[in-house]
Amino acid sequence: MSSMAYSTALDSSPPSGEAVYGRMASEGLDTSHGAILYLDDISVSFDGFKALNKLSLSIDVGELRCVIGPNGAGKTTMMDVITGKTRPDEGTAFFGQTIDLARLSEAQIAQAGIGRKFQKPTIFEQHTVFENLELAMKSDKRVRRTLFARLSSEARDRIAAMLERVGLAGAAERVAGLLSHGQKQWLEIGMLLMQEPRLLLLDEPVAGLSDDETERTAELFLTLAGKHSLVVVEHDMAFIARIARKVTVLHEGSVLAEGPHEQVQADARVIEVYLGR
Ligand SMILES: Nc1ncnc2c1ncn2[C@@H]1O[C@H](COP(=O)(O)OP(=O)(O)O)[C@@H](O)[C@H]1O
Numbered sequence: 001m002s003s004m005a006y007s008t009a010l011d012s013s014p015p016s017g018e019a020v021y022g023r024m025a026s027e028g029l030d031t032s033h034g035a036i037l038y039l040d041d042i043s044v045s046f047d048g049f050k051a052l053n054k055l056s057l058s059i060d061v062g063e064l065r066c067v068i069g070p071n072g073a074g075k076t077t078m079m080d081v082i083t084g085k086t087r088p089d090e091g092t093a094f095f096g097q098t099i100d101l102a103r104l105s106e107a108q109i110a111q112a113g114i115g116r117k118f119q120k121p122t123i124f125e126q127h128t129v130f131e132n133l134e135l136a137m138k139s140d141k142r143v144r145r146t147l148f149a150r151l152s153s154e155a156r157d158r159i160a161a162m163l164e165r166v167g168l169a170g171a172a173e174r175v176a177g178l179l180s181h182g183q184k185q186w187l188e189i190g191m192l193l194m195q196e197p198r199l200l201l202l203d204e205p206v207a208g209l210s211d212d213e214t215e216r217t218a219e220l221f222l223t224l225a226g227k228h229s230l231v232v233v234e235h236d237m238a239f240i241a242r243i244a245r246k247v248t249v250l251h252e253g254s255v256l257a258e259g260p261h262e263q264v265q266a267d268a269r270v271i272e273v274y275l276g277r
């Protein structure tokens with residue numbers, strides 16, 4: 001690949017223009033109390049309509065949290081608040097004990113170690129799978145000056161390990177635009193992981209995936225939990241059942257129920273919210 005191709009890819013936004021890649025900056029992250037994220041009494045209004053209404057929740061280090069709730073419950077708005085895309089009217093959001101997310105820009109939040117996967121994959125379609133991971137790794141400002149240098153063997157090993165981890169080892173030299181929808185999703189997750197985020201937010205990661213791709217995504221998430229903290233928003237209840245530990249149900253901008261999956265599933269208020277639609 002020519003250096004021109006690299007600079008084009010890096011200077012322009014990814015296709016959907018929304019990708020934000022987190023990078024681990026764990027130096028400043030204090031998780032001594034066991035939690036990585038605290039939302040406390042967060043409210044967000046759009047023209048008087050409360051998309052979030054005193055939302056409070058916390059996510060433990062290494063947790064895989066599923067967030068469900070009917071359309072319009074505020075799930076995406078919650079992710080917008082965590083990533084700094086939307087600023088709350090009230091309430092506080094902390095990353096670890098000490099990082100007040102209200103004080104950081106979207107880019108700083110990503111740099112602090114919060115990665116977000118949007119619904120549409122935001123990959124560089126014209127580049128190979130390997131090059132996409134390479135670009136994601138090099139978007140780290142500390143290593144950008146070595147952009148045109150040859151990859152170190154350590155860097156190659158990191159990319160190879162990531163290809164293996166996201167199930168794309170056999171597709172390293174494929175042009176990303178030719179991947180299946182599921183493979184594109186895994187590639188984007190791999191790109192996020194190259195930045196070593198501490199907290200990963202995934203909004204409807206299996207929408208549009210085949211059953212087989214959905215199962216492989218479930219397996220991937222289960223291997224990521226523990227090393228990372230994950231917040232997964234999804235409508236696919238079979239997928240939720242496959243990966244769920246603790247589940248939070250949002251309704252009208254606040255927490256309706258929270259607990260182990262079986263408990264939440266049996267909760268009369270939760271059933272009513274789903275059946276009532
Ligand atoms: N930028 C916005 N402007 C106005 N209303 C919005 C905006 N974003 C979200 N909303 C409204 O806030 C509510 C919650 O939306 P959202 O967070 O996308 O819900 P979910 O992801 O749970 O389906 C919806 O009623 C939606 O129409």
Ligand SMILES: [Mg+2]
Pocket residue numbers: 075076077
């Ligand atoms: Mg949504």
